[in-house]
Amino acid sequence: MAEVYNWQLGRKMPYPFPEAHPQKQFAAVFNINRCIGCQTCTGACKATWTFSKGQEYMWWNNVESKPYGGYPQQWDIRILEQLDAAQQAAGTTATWDSTVTGDAAPYGAYNGMTIFEAAPQMQNVLGYLPPDTEWRAPNFYEDTSTAYKGDDLGISTEGASLPEHQTWFFYLQRLCNHCTYPGCLAACPRQAIYKRPEDGIVLIDQARCRGYRKCVEACPYKKSMFRGTTRTSEKCVACYPRVEGADPLSDGVPMETRCMAVCPGKIRMNGLVDIAADGSWVENPKHPLYHLVKVEKVALPLYPQFGTEPNIYYIPPRWAPRPYLRQMFGPGVDEAIARYAAPSRELLAVLQLFRATQKMIFRFEIEAGPLVHEVPVNGKPWQMYNDTVIGFDAKDREVARLSVVEPVHERPTARLNSI
Amino acid sequence: MHKRNIVLFVGIVLGALALLFFNIPIASSQGATLVAARVTEPLPLKDPTAALWQTATPLEVPLSAQAVAAPVLLETNVKAVTARALYNDSQLAILVEWNDTTQNDSMVRVQDFRDAVAVQFPIGDQPLFICMGQVGGNVNIWQWKADWQKDSTAWQDMQTAYPNMNVDQYPFARVAMPAPSEYDDPNYVPAFAANNLFAMPRVSPVENLVAGGYGTLTSQPPAGQIVGGFGAWDNNTWRVIFTRDLATTGADNVSFDPAKLYPIAFAAWDGANGERNGQKSASQWANLQFEGAVAQATQPTSPEVTVTEPAMRIVEPGTPPDTTSTLVVFIILGGLTLLAALVLKARGNWE
Numbered sequence: 001m002a003e004v005y006n007w008q009l010g011r012k013m014p015y016p017f018p019e020a021h022p023q024k025q026f027a028a029v030f031n032i033n034r035c036i037g038c039q040t041c042t043g044a045c046k047a048t049w050t051f052s053k054g055q056e057y058m059w060w061n062n063v064e065s066k067p068y069g070g071y072p073q074q075w076d077i078r079i080l081e082q083l084d085a086a087q088q089a090a091g092t093t094a095t096w097d098s099t100v101t102g103d104a105a106p107y108g109a110y111n112g113m114t115i116f117e118a119a120p121q122m123q124n125v126l127g128y129l130p131p132d133t134e135w136r137a138p139n140f141y142e143d144t145s146t147a148y149k150g151d152d153l154g155i156s157t158e159g160a161s162l163p164e165h166q167t168w169f170f171y172l173q174r175l176c177n178h179c180t181y182p183g184c185l186a187a188c189p190r191q192a193i194y195k196r197p198e199d200g201i202v203l204i205d206q207a208r209c210r211g212y213r214k215c216v217e218a219c220p221y222k223k224s225m226f227r228g229t230t231r232t233s234e235k236c237v238a239c240y241p242r243v244e245g246a247d248p249l250s251d252g253v254p255m256e257t258r259c260m261a262v263c264p265g266k267i268r269m270n271g272l273v274d275i276a277a278d279g280s281w282v283e284n285p286k287h288p289l290y291h292l293v294k295v296e297k298v299a300l301p302l303y304p305q306f307g308t309e310p311n312i313y314y315i316p317p318r319w320a321p322r323p324y325l326r327q328m329f330g331p332g333v334d335e336a337i338a339r340y341a342a343p344s345r346e347l348l349a350v351l352q353l354f355r356a357t358q359k360m361i362f363r364f365e366i367e368a369g370p371l372v373h374e375v376p377v378n379g380k381p382w383q384m385y386n387d388t389v390i391g392f393d394a395k396d397r398e399v400a401r402l403s404v405v406e407p408v409h410e411r412p413t414a415r416l417n418s419i
Numbered sequence: 420m421h422k423r424n425i426v427l428f429v430g431i432v433l434g435a436l437a438l439l440f441f442n443i444p445i446a447s448s449q450g451a452t453l454v455a456a457r458v459t460e461p462l463p464l465k466d467p468t469a470a471l472w473q474t475a476t477p478l479e480v481p482l483s484a485q486a487v488a489a490p491v492l493l494e495t496n497v498k499a500v501t502a503r504a505l506y507n508d509s510q511l512a513i514l515v516e517w518n519d520t521t522q523n524d525s526m527v528r529v530q531d532f533r534d535a536v537a538v539q540f541p542i543g544d545q546p547l548f549i550c551m552g553q554v555g556g557n558v559n560i561w562q563w564k565a566d567w568q569k570d571s572t573a574w575q576d577m578q579t580a581y582p583n584m585n586v587d588q589y590p591f592a593r594v595a596m597p598a599p600s601e602y603d604d605p606n607y608v609p610a611f612a613a614n615n616l617f618a619m620p621r622v623s624p625v626e627n628l629v630a631g632g633y634g635t636l637t638s639q640p641p642a643g644q645i646v647g648g649f650g651a652w653d654n655n656t657w658r659v660i661f662t663r664d665l666a667t668t669g670a671d672n673v674s675f676d677p678a679k680l681y682p683i684a685f686a687a688w689d690g691a692n693g694e695r696n697g698q699k700s701a702s703q704w705a706n707l708q709f710e711g712a713v714a715q716a717t718q719p720t721s722p723e724v725t726v727t728e729p730a731m732r733i734v735e736p737g738t739p740p741d742t743t744s745t746l747v748v749f750i751i752l753g754g755l756t757l758l759a760a761l762v763l764k765a766r767g768n769w770e
Contacts, residue, residue, distance in 0.1 A: 052607040053577055053589050053597055122491030129693075131530040189490060189696045191634045207613035208637075211526065212696045214490060228527035229576055230599050230610035230618035231566075 001116070001124075004181060005279060008304040008330070010097075010105025013114050016124050016186045021279045024272040025200035026178045026238050028260060029292045029299040031315040031354065033340070034267040035171040037143070039063055041259035041268070045175070048258045049237065054229030057135045060236035061175040061259040067324065068141035071174075072130035075222045076303065079115070080327070082126055083305070086118035094305060096331045104280065106297060107304065107332045114307025115183055115220050125187045125218035135225075145169040162319060163337070170317040173267070175259060176223040176236035177302065177310030178202050180279060184235070187218030199272055200311065201238040209233055220306040243272070243360075245394070253394040254360040266355035271362065286363050288350050288391070289313075296347045298336045300329040315340055342377040348404055349389035356400035361391035372405055452706040453478045453683060455504035455511060462505050462512040465649040467658030472514055475503035480685050482700035487550050488633045492698035496689035500536065500702075506665065506709060511675055513538060513661045515685065522652040523690030524565035527580035532690035536650075536659050537562040539684040540673035540707075542629075549684055549704055551630040559673040560628040560636070561646045563659045565690070568624035568650045574598050614641060624648050625661055629671035633697075639671055677712035 001014035045061035062071045070076060087094055094112020101108070115126040145167045150156045160166055178195075182202050185193040192208035193215060195201070204215070204224070209232040215224040216233055224235045239257035241247055247255055255261070260270035271289045274282035284290045292299045292313070299313035316325045316333050318341060325333040343351065349366045369386035376382065384404065391400035411418075456475040463469035480502055484495040500517040515536050523534045541547040542557045552558035569575055578584055578596055589597055591604040599611040599618045610618035616626060616638045625648035630636040645667060650659035665675040675681065686701040688694040 051590060052602075053586075053592070053599075054608075056577065056584075056586070122486065122489045122493070124489050129530060132528045135529065187490070189488075189634060190636065205613075206609040207615050209610065209615065209617075210636075210696070211617055213529065214696065216529065226529040227610075228529070228580060230608055230615065231526050232610040232615060232617055234609070 005104075006114075006181065006307060006309050007104050007280060008107065008301050008309050009114070009307060010100050010107065010109035011111075013181075013307050014116050015181050016116075019279060021180070021275045021277065022195065022197050022200035023275060024198065025180070025275050025281075025311055026243060026270075027273050027289050027293075027311040027313065028268060028270040029289055029313045029315065030173050031267045031299075031351070032170055032172065032317045033315060034265045034354075035063065035173060036265045037063055037065070037171040038264060039139070040262050040264055041173065044258040044262040045236075048239070050234075054227040055225075055234070057132070057138075058225045058227070058234070059138050060223065060225075061173070062138050063171050063173045064139065065142050065144055065169050066172045066320075066328075067146065067169065068144050069139065069172075070141075071138040072134040072222050073137075073140060074134070075130065076328075078128055078130075079126075079220045079306070080303075082128065083113060083115065083118055086126065087113050098331065103294075106294070107300075107330045110305055110330075112305055114305065115218070116181075116186065116307055123187075125183045127183065127187070127218040127220065129213060129217045130222060143169065164321050165319045168320050170320050172302075172314075174221065174223070174302075175312065176202065176238070177221055177308065177312045178236075178238055179311060180309035181307065183218040183220055183306070183308050184215035184224045187214040188212075189214060196240075199238075199240075199243055200275070201240050201243065202235070203237060203240075204233055204235055206230075206232055206234075220303065220308065221310070250359065255358050256360055261355075261358045263355055269354045269361070271360045286365070288353050288361050288364050291346070291350050291364075296339055296344065296350075297332055298340045298343075298347065300332045300336055303328060304330045338378075342380065342382045345383075345385050345387060348384065349387045352389050352402040352404060353391050353400060356391060356402055357393075359393045359399045361400065362394050363392040363396065365390045365392075369403065451478055451480070452680075452708050453480075453502050453504055453513075455506045455513075455707060455709050457709070457711045458505055458507050460507070462507060462510050462662060464512065464647060464660060464662050467514055467516075467649065467651055467660055471505060472503050475505050475514075478502050478705070480702045480705055482685065482687060482702050485550070485686075485697050485699050485701045488697055490696065490698055492692070492694060494692075495694055495698070495700040496692045497687035497700040500685050500687055502685065504707065506675075506677065509664055511663055511665055514658065515661070515687075516656055516658045517687055518655055519652070519657050519689055519691075520655050521689070521691040522565070524569045524652070525575055525580060526566040526690075527575055527577065531580075532693055532695050533688070534565040534652075534657060534690045535562055535688040536657070537686045538661060539686070541682055542671065542673055546682075548632075549701075551633055551636060554632050557629050557631045557671060559671060560630060561625050561648075561661050561663070562628060563625045563648045563650050563661065565650065565652070565657075567621050567626070568648075570621045571624055574620070616641065616644070624650060627672070639669075643669060643671070645672070675709070677709035679709075681707040683707040 001016055002018040003012045004015045004019045006013050041061050042059055050058040064070050097109040097111055118126045148167045178201055190208055192205045211231040213226050216226055224233050226233050242255040245252045245254050256270040260268040273289050276282050281294055285295050299315050301310050301313055316329050316336055318337050353361055367388040371383055372386045373384035386403055386405045388403045390398055393399045454476050463471050479499055481499050482497055484493055497517050500515050503514040505512045519534055525531050526533045537560055539558050539560045542559050545556055547556045591602055591607050593601045593603055599608040600620050602608050605612040622644055625646040627639045627644050627646045628636055647662040648660055667674045682704040684702050684704050686699050688699045
């Protein structure tokens with residue numbers, strides 16, 4: 001195995017192939033705090049890609065209620081369990097070393113095992129193959145919260161309060177992470193899976209796939225799926241015709257994927273970030289995704305300890321217990337929630353850009369506005385300014401302009417009932 | 420005791436380096452010979468129990484789990500196959516039988532894997548690496564698949580695996596319950612659109628493939644699917660026939676001259692055990708000899724090598740090593756090995 005650098009883990013790790021990075025990487029930020037679990041993203045993906053025979057059970061995009069929901073059922077608990085068993089067998093415990101810092105290790109250094117390090121003998125990746133029964137009922141445990149710890153009557157003596165609620169659940173929006181070091185790609189004995197050099201999108205070559213399902217077994221996020229009619233595996237294609245700017249609507253510039261563009265909750269922002277030869281993100285603080293992930297660090301990778309360097313980043317939910325969130329998003333959770341709860345002027349402006357346009361935003365500018373609000377947040381004073389944020393597309397044309405305070409328009413009396 | 424182990428250790432490493440240096444494919448052996456009986460009548464192409472097969476001498480070929488290239492399944496289920504071969508003026512037929520208590524002939528559900536069996540021939544006269552050939556040395560592989568056999572009678576689909584399923588409609592399809600070939604717009608069945616044989620109507624239960632090393636296995640194009648076959652499961656036994664014309668064209672196919680000997684290897688998969696890809700049971704090279712036609716055995720000779728370590732490497736014939744630099748590397752590695760052995764001994768870790 002080769003050695004590759006995984007910046008989310010702050011260290012090198014083994015991987016079957018040597019480092020080779022795309023020029024740009026497909027990435028996204030999902031704000032879990034805003035998701036209403038409406039599954040519009042899920043439906044948009046289904047209606048675009050997976051409505052054909054053999055794909056009935058496929059949900060390349062799905063939204064599950066945590067902590068109990070999962071598609072396939074218990075996918076994350078299963079793989080965490082396997083990782084833990086491997087670590088126990090090796091007599092190690094997985095912790096994060098917070099003394100390692102810097103841009104190349106923003107969350108510290110992970111000293112536990114990845115799915116590549118914990119792989120059984122003569123296998124490239126640790127994993128399991130969920131049977132059809134586990135892919136059924138994709139939204140099982142929808143809106144199911146943890147048990148309420150009350151008195152004899154079930155009533156809390158203290159009530160509920162932030163930062164953590166006693167009873168909780170949250171929605172987790174999932175699609176293929178188009179990982180930097182994909183588990184599926186590592187496991188395919190056919191080399192039928194590849195990562196595109198132009199945008200880092202991970203695809204299964206449908207001409208070469210022989211339906212071995214090693215990718216289904218190896219993907220820790222379980223986003224590679226077997227199609228019984230063609231006897232090959234398929235996965236999220238990141239709506240690559242849209243990303244390429246080939247969609248008639250796109251005007252020749254990269255567009256967000258279907259699942260991102262339809263989001264009524266405005267929780268998603270999708271884009272392409274520039275990648276340096278060493279795999280790091282090219283510094284670009286005026287790129288909204290770079291700003292959220294690297295400057296403000298409010299958005300975190302999903303289960304970074306798996307070691308695949310996933311490229312979908314999540315703003316963690318404020319109300320869920322921190323140990324659970326740290327397990328899911330790594331040690332950056334506390335800082336991310338603190339910064340999201342009392343956002344800086346710039347962050348608040350960038351957050352307005354979510355779902356403002358179908359085109360991918362490559363640059364933003366902020367025009368300063370007046371102070372409109374002052375309120376204590378977590379015991380500290382916090383000011384809100386009505387700044388205006390402007391987003392630019394790949395050709396550097398303005399495609400979005402929004403103010404922090406949504407403008408109010410009053411209908412003139414003469415036209416009160418007109419439509 | 421310690422000294423003997425050190426010598427053995429150093430010997431193994433130096434031996435492996437020597438094999439690498441001299442470009443010798445490891446793990447070939449002059450195994451048993453499968454003799455194809457000559458007959459004049461048509462071959463029993465679809466009858467594995469035909470009396471004619473009794474005229475051929477059976478050869479039992481031991482198999483073991485493929486353990487060289489990841490992914491590896493250390494406990495595979497097929498321990499041996501019995502092979503028979505017949506030929507006439509135009510065709511060769513090989514019958515392979517093995518015990519399998521489960522009949523796995525569906526691959527529709529995500530957890531279903533098929534039973535399968537394959538034979539492998541080197542293309543050309545040079546000795547080749549047993550595991551899928553090597554760079555610059557291709558092998559021709561014929562793989563029979565239990566689900567393809569069943570598909571030949573009736574295409575297995577979602578409604579076969581899930582008889583109670585219900586669906587409103589499948590857009591862009593010509594019929595209500597379409598097979599991959601029954602779409603007006605094949606882009607919604609991308610494997611079919613990409614001419615992937617797995618998604619196409621079956622012309623034969625046997626797939627004709629070519630490979631030149633791990634990860635290079637490739638189906639020959641639809642027009643190159645020239646291997647016929649038939650398989651049936653009965654009484655815990657699979658009986659599978661491969662048939663092909665003796666002479667072929669195409670650089671990726673083995674062409675048979677009955678006057679020659681041909682290396683042949685076997686592999687088998689038990690779907691019930693999740694066996695697929697390199698997770699399989701495989702044999703060493705054996706020989707295929709055509710009875711009554713061998714004037715002079717001109718078998719491509721493969722040097723016999725005792726395998727001591729799974730230190731298999733794909734060597735590239737045609738790129739002779741640079742003698743000087745290789746010798747230097749050789750000497751340095753040898754020295755390092757000795758040093759490592761001495762350090763281990765000095766630290767008392769050597770058992």
